Amino acid sequence: MRIIFYFLTACVVGSCSNKIGDEPLPSPDGRITVSVWLNASGQARYALLYQGKTLLDSSELGLKTTTADFTKDLKLVGKSPVEQVNEAYETVNAKRRHNRYRATRKTYRFRNAEGQGFDVVFQVSDDGVAFRYHFPYVEGDGIQVLDERTSFHFPPQAKGWLQPVAVAKSGWEQTNPSYEEHYEQGIPVGTPEPTGAGWVYPALFQIDSTWVLITEAGLDGRYCATRLRSESPEGEYRVGFPDDREVISENGLLPLSDVPFYSPWRVIAVGSLATIVESTLGLDVAESAIDIDKSAVKPGxxxxxxxxxxxxxxxxxxxxxxxxxxxxxxxxxxxxxxxxxxxxxxxxxxxxxxxxxxxxxxxxxxxxxxxxxxxxxxxxxxxxxxxxxxxxxxxxxxxxxxxxxxxxxxxxxxxxxxxxxxxxxxxxxxxxxxxxxxxxxxxxxxxxxxxxxxxxxxxxxxxxxxxxxxxxxxxxxxxxxxxxxxxxxxxxxxxxxxxxxxxxxxxxxxxxxxxxxxxxxxxxxxxxxxxxxxxxxxxxxxxxxxxxxLPDSWDDVRFVSGYPGRDVVIARQAGSRWYVAGINGEAALKQIAVDLQAFKGMKKAMLYTDDVAGEGFRQMEIPIASTPIELKPNGGFLMVLE
CATH class of the missing domain: 3.20.20.70 (Aldolase class I)
Structure with a gap:
C-alpha cells in the first residue's frame, strides 16, 4: 500500500510512468510544494507546484563523478523527517537589515547498487525553493564532479529574461566572462543562447501571472560557479559548468573535494514580481557571516x-x-x-x-x-x-x-x-x-x-x-x-x-x-x-x-509597480522615512499611480522629478494620497515620505 501511495502522489506532477517517490513537501503557507521521486530508469526527479499549478514539471536531479554515474539506476533508500527551519540574521549591504528565513526541510538519500550516491536537501519557503547536493562519503583521492544534470523544466508558455554568458577569453584583453552582456527580453523558453556559452544567473521567467527567478548561492571554493546551458529543448534548462579556459591553476575547473561536501544551493524564487523584489532567498540560504570586526563594515x-x-x-x-x-x-x-x-x-x-x-x-x-x-x-x-x-x-x-x-x-x-x-x-x-x-x-x-x-x-x-x-x-x-x-x-x-x-x-x-x-x-x-x-x-x-x-543602508523594501524592460517603482525604508524611486525604461510618456496611503504613518511627501523640458529638476510637496506621477520618456522620479 505504501508504494501505491507514492505512485498516486507522483501522478499529480507529471506523466505517471512507474514513479516511486514521497509525499510533496509544502512551504509553511502551503502555496508551494515540491515532489521528489524516481522514474522507471532510476533517475531522480522533482517537480514544483505553486498554488496547485505546475511551474517545473519532471525536472532532473543527479551528477556524474569520478566515483560513479549518479544519473540513473538509483534507489531512494531513505529520507529524513520534515524539519522546520527558522533563522534570523542582519545585513547592512542588502535590501533589508533584519531578515527571517522560515522553511520546511527534507533530505532525500539516493544510492546505486554499490551503495554509493548522494543526498539532496530541499528547503521550501513561502517565497521559493532551495536545494543542494550532499556527498556524505568521500574516500581515497576524493570526488570530482564531472557533470551536473540538475534541470528546470518549464511549461511551453513560459518566457525568459536572460543574459548570455560572454565567451571565455573574448573581449578587451580577453577578460570575459564578466556578466556584462545585454539581456534577451521575454523570449520563449527553448530559445538557444546565441554564443553557445550559456545563460547567467539570476535567470528570470514568467509563466502566465507567476514569476520564477533561478540563481545559486553558497559557493565555498569546492565547487565551480555554474550557469544555465545554452540549449533548453522543450523548455528544460540544465545547470552547466564553466568553459575549460575559466581557470587560474591546473586542474582548477571542476568541483573537487577530499572531504564530505555540499554543492551550492540551487535557488528558485517563486511568486509575483513583488515576491521577486522583496525576497531575500538568495541570501537566506548562504552561510552565516564569518567572524569579523563589525566596526570596519561601514556601507556608504x-x-x-x-x-x-x-x-x-x-x-x-x-x-x-x-x-x-x-x-x-x-x-x-x-x-x-x-x-x-x-x-x-x-x-x-x-x-x-x-x-x-x-x-x-x-x-x-x-x-x-x-x-x-x-x-x-x-x-x-x-x-x-x-x-x-x-x-x-x-x-x-x-x-x-x-x-x-x-x-x-x-x-x-x-x-x-x-x-x-x-x-x-x-x-x-x-x-x-x-x-x-x-x-x-x-x-x-x-x-x-x-x-x-x-x-x-x-x-x-x-x-x-x-x-x-x-x-x-x-x-x-x-x-x-x-x-x-x-x-x-x-x-x-x-x-x-x-x-x-x-x-x-x-x-x-x-x-x-x-x-x-x-x-x-x-x-x-x-x-x-x-x-x-x-x-x-x-x-x-x-x-x-x-x-x-540619503541613507547608507536600508531597513526594508516594498515593490510598488513595474514590469522588466518597461518601468519599475520600488520603495526603500530607512528609519521613519520611505524613499520611493521610479524609472521609465521606454521612450514614451507615462502616468504611474503610486498609492502613498499604503505607507502608514507618513505625513509629508516631497517629489523630485523632471522639469518640463526633461533637462533639469522639479521639486514639489504632494498630498499623501493615490498620486499619478508623470514619467517622461526615459525619465524618473524620487520621492521622500516622512
Missing part, C-alpha cells in the same frame, strides 16, 4: 574620478579634488582607480589618505587581480596572488589608512577562480578592509557570509554608457530589468547617477530625475556615483542636500 557612498575622466586623471591633484567633492557631499569614501601606484605612488597615496581622513573621507584603492591568466597592463598587479603577498599588501595599505580595495579582471567561474575570491575575502577580513570585485562573477550570497564585501560589478554598468552610444541608448531599458534579475539578491556596482550630461561625447538618453532615482533603486553596499564636482555644481541646492542625507 563614494566619489570616483575614473568614470568621468578615465586613466589620464589618476593624479594626486585630481584625487584631492574628488576627496573634497566627497567631503562636501557628506560621502564616506573616495575611490582611486587604475595605475595609482605609478601615477601617484604609495607615499603620496599616504598623504591623500591622511588628507581624506581629516575630512572624514576614507580612501579605496584599485588592484589588478593579475596572474598569468590576465594580460591587462593596469597596475598594481601581482600583489594579491598568494596568502603571503596579500598579507604584505593588505597590512601595508591598512597602516596607510586605506579603508578598502577594488579588485578587477578575474575572467572566469572555474573552481580555482572561486577559491581565489574566497581567499581574498578571508584575508581582507583579517585586515579590516572592505572589498569590491569588478570584472567579476555574480557574488551568489557572499555579501551575507562576508559582510565586508560591499559590492560587485557583474553588470553592464554605467561605464559602458560612457564608451558607446548603443549602451547609452539601451541604458533605460536595462535599468528596469536589473531590480528583478542581477540586483534581486546581491549588491551591484552599477556606478549610477550621472546628473549632468557633460561627462562624455556619448549622448545620454536618460533624464536627470531618472539618474537621481537610480541612487535609491540600485542596491550597493558602497554606491560609487558617476558624477563629477563640475557636474554636481549645476544641480539645484535642494537635490544636492537630498544626496547629502
Amino acid at each position: 557612498k563614494s566619489s570616483w574620478s575614473w568614470i568621468n575622466s578615465k586613466d589620464d586623471y589618476i593624479t594626486y591633484d585630481e584625487q584631492r579634488k574628488y576627496i573634497d567633492f566627497a567631503a562636501d557631499m557628506n560621502w564616506q569614501y573616495c575611490l582611486v582607480d587604475v595605475n595609482w601606484d605609478r601615477k601617484i605612488g604609495y607615499d603620496k597615496i599616504k598623504e591623500l589618505a591622511d588628507y581624506a581622513g581629516d575630512k572624514g573621507v576614507g580612501l579605496l584603492l584599485w588592484y589588478n587581480s593579475a596572474g598569468d591568466w590576465n594580460t591587462v597592463k593596469y597596475s598594481p598587479k601581482n600583489k594579491l596572488l598568494t596568502p603571503e603577498s596579500r598579507t604584505v599588501e593588505f597590512r601595508r595599505i591598512k597602516d596607510m589608512g586605506i579603508k578598502g580595495v577594488k579588485i578587477d579582471f578575474f575572467g572566469g567561474d572555474g573552481r580555482s577562480v572561486i577559491q581565489y575570491y574566497i581567499d581574498i575575502l578571508n584575508d581582507a577580513a583579517k585586515h579590516g578592509l572592505l572589498v569590491n570585485f569588478h570584472g567579476a562573477t555574480l557574488p551568489r550570497g557572499w555579501s551575507r557570509t562576508y559582510p565586508h564585501l560591499m559590492t560587485v560589478e557583474a553588470v553592464r554598468g554605467f561605464e559602458m554608457v560612457t564608451f558607446g552610444q548603443e549602451d547609452a541608448d539601451k541604458q533605460a531599458t536595462l535599468s528596469t530589468i536589473l531590480p528583478f534579475t542581477r540586483n534581486a539578491f546581491d549588491p551591484m556596482d552599477f556606478t549610477p547617477m550621472n546628473l549632468n550630461k557633460v561627462y562624455t561625447p556619448v549622448q545620454r538618453r536618460t533624464t536627470p530625475a531618472f539618474e537621481l532615482a537610480t541612487s535609491v533603486l540600485f542596491l550597493s553596499g558602497i554606491q560609487h556615483y558617476a558624477e563629477s564636482p563640475e557636474g554636481m555644481s549645476t544641480v539645484p541646492r535642494s537635490v544636492k542636500d537630498l544626496l547629502r542625507t
Whole structure:
C-alpha cells in the first residue's frame, strides 16, 4: 500500500510512468510544494507546484563523478523527517537589515547498487525553493564532479529574461566572462543562447501571472560557479559548468573535494514580481557571516574620478579634488582607480589618505587581480596572488589608512577562480578592509557570509554608457530589468547617477530625475556615483542636500509597480522615512499611480522629478494620497515620505 501511495502522489506532477517517490513537501503557507521521486530508469526527479499549478514539471536531479554515474539506476533508500527551519540574521549591504528565513526541510538519500550516491536537501519557503547536493562519503583521492544534470523544466508558455554568458577569453584583453552582456527580453523558453556559452544567473521567467527567478548561492571554493546551458529543448534548462579556459591553476575547473561536501544551493524564487523584489532567498540560504570586526563594515557612498575622466586623471591633484567633492557631499569614501601606484605612488597615496581622513573621507584603492591568466597592463598587479603577498599588501595599505580595495579582471567561474575570491575575502577580513570585485562573477550570497564585501560589478554598468552610444541608448531599458534579475539578491556596482550630461561625447538618453532615482533603486553596499564636482555644481541646492542625507543602508523594501524592460517603482525604508524611486525604461510618456496611503504613518511627501523640458529638476510637496506621477520618456522620479 505504501508504494501505491507514492505512485498516486507522483501522478499529480507529471506523466505517471512507474514513479516511486514521497509525499510533496509544502512551504509553511502551503502555496508551494515540491515532489521528489524516481522514474522507471532510476533517475531522480522533482517537480514544483505553486498554488496547485505546475511551474517545473519532471525536472532532473543527479551528477556524474569520478566515483560513479549518479544519473540513473538509483534507489531512494531513505529520507529524513520534515524539519522546520527558522533563522534570523542582519545585513547592512542588502535590501533589508533584519531578515527571517522560515522553511520546511527534507533530505532525500539516493544510492546505486554499490551503495554509493548522494543526498539532496530541499528547503521550501513561502517565497521559493532551495536545494543542494550532499556527498556524505568521500574516500581515497576524493570526488570530482564531472557533470551536473540538475534541470528546470518549464511549461511551453513560459518566457525568459536572460543574459548570455560572454565567451571565455573574448573581449578587451580577453577578460570575459564578466556578466556584462545585454539581456534577451521575454523570449520563449527553448530559445538557444546565441554564443553557445550559456545563460547567467539570476535567470528570470514568467509563466502566465507567476514569476520564477533561478540563481545559486553558497559557493565555498569546492565547487565551480555554474550557469544555465545554452540549449533548453522543450523548455528544460540544465545547470552547466564553466568553459575549460575559466581557470587560474591546473586542474582548477571542476568541483573537487577530499572531504564530505555540499554543492551550492540551487535557488528558485517563486511568486509575483513583488515576491521577486522583496525576497531575500538568495541570501537566506548562504552561510552565516564569518567572524569579523563589525566596526570596519561601514556601507556608504563614494566619489570616483575614473568614470568621468578615465586613466589620464589618476593624479594626486585630481584625487584631492574628488576627496573634497566627497567631503562636501557628506560621502564616506573616495575611490582611486587604475595605475595609482605609478601615477601617484604609495607615499603620496599616504598623504591623500591622511588628507581624506581629516575630512572624514576614507580612501579605496584599485588592484589588478593579475596572474598569468590576465594580460591587462593596469597596475598594481601581482600583489594579491598568494596568502603571503596579500598579507604584505593588505597590512601595508591598512597602516596607510586605506579603508578598502577594488579588485578587477578575474575572467572566469572555474573552481580555482572561486577559491581565489574566497581567499581574498578571508584575508581582507583579517585586515579590516572592505572589498569590491569588478570584472567579476555574480557574488551568489557572499555579501551575507562576508559582510565586508560591499559590492560587485557583474553588470553592464554605467561605464559602458560612457564608451558607446548603443549602451547609452539601451541604458533605460536595462535599468528596469536589473531590480528583478542581477540586483534581486546581491549588491551591484552599477556606478549610477550621472546628473549632468557633460561627462562624455556619448549622448545620454536618460533624464536627470531618472539618474537621481537610480541612487535609491540600485542596491550597493558602497554606491560609487558617476558624477563629477563640475557636474554636481549645476544641480539645484535642494537635490544636492537630498544626496547629502540619503541613507547608507536600508531597513526594508516594498515593490510598488513595474514590469522588466518597461518601468519599475520600488520603495526603500530607512528609519521613519520611505524613499520611493521610479524609472521609465521606454521612450514614451507615462502616468504611474503610486498609492502613498499604503505607507502608514507618513505625513509629508516631497517629489523630485523632471522639469518640463526633461533637462533639469522639479521639486514639489504632494498630498499623501493615490498620486499619478508623470514619467517622461526615459525619465524618473524620487520621492521622500516622512
